[in-house]
Amino acid sequence: MALKIxxxxxxxxxGKECGTSDWLEIDQKRINDFADVTLDHxxxxxxxxxxxxxxxxxxxxxxxxxxxxxxxxxxSGGVGIDVPNRTMGVNYGLDKLxxxxxxxxGSRVRAHAKLTEATxxxxxxxxxxxxxxxxxxxxxxxxxIAETLTMVFTG
Numbered sequence: 001m002a003l004k005i006x007x008x009x010x011x012x013x014x015g016k017e018c019g020t021s022d023w024l025e026i027d028q029k030r031i032n033d034f035a036d037v038t039l040d041h042x043x044x045x046x047x048x049x050x051x052x053x054x055x056x057x058x059x060x061x062x063x064x065x066x067x068x069x070x071x072x073x074x075x076s077g078g079v080g081i082d083v084p085n086r087t088m089g090v091n092y093g094l095d096k097l098x099x100x101x102x103x104x105x106g107s108r109v110r111a112h113a114k115l116t117e118a119t120x121x122x123x124x125x126x127x128x129x130x131x132x133x134x135x136x137x138x139x140x141x142x143x144x145i146a147e148t149l150t151m152v153f154t155g
Contacts, residue, residue, distance in 0.1 A: 066103055
């Protein structure tokens with residue numbers, strides 16, 4: 001469940017967990033669709049026969065596919081922050097991103113996050129930095145760790 005933020009005392013929220021999502025399967029169709037949208041048809045992603053002969057033993061998701069799923073996990077997946085009177089939130093960027101392990105086709109991933117910084121930038125504008133980790137089901141090493149920045153507007 002997303003972390004409910006008390007904007008009257010932002011710093012009391014820093015260090016708190018911001019939820020863990022359900023698992024989401026990364027199947028070959030999702031990988032192929034992402035390749036089509038981004039025009040990135042490298043064989044390691046879309047050619048299961050050729051990919052069998054790589055160190056990965058099969059196709060893997062694009063790193064940017066896994067990164068793009070953070071938006072889903074943070075909007076619909078129960079990971080993130082819940083601010084009273086929120087009118088909208090926008091991606092503000094990333095401070096750090098590391099792809100630590102490829103996600104094989106057919107794997108399941110989920111995200112969990114922790115609030116690391118909270119700043120009121122202007123009245124009704126809050127910048128939140130979350131450390132988000134995307135886990136791969138059955139693996140010890142995560143797919144990625146990212147420091148995401150979100151600007152939240154209240155009204």
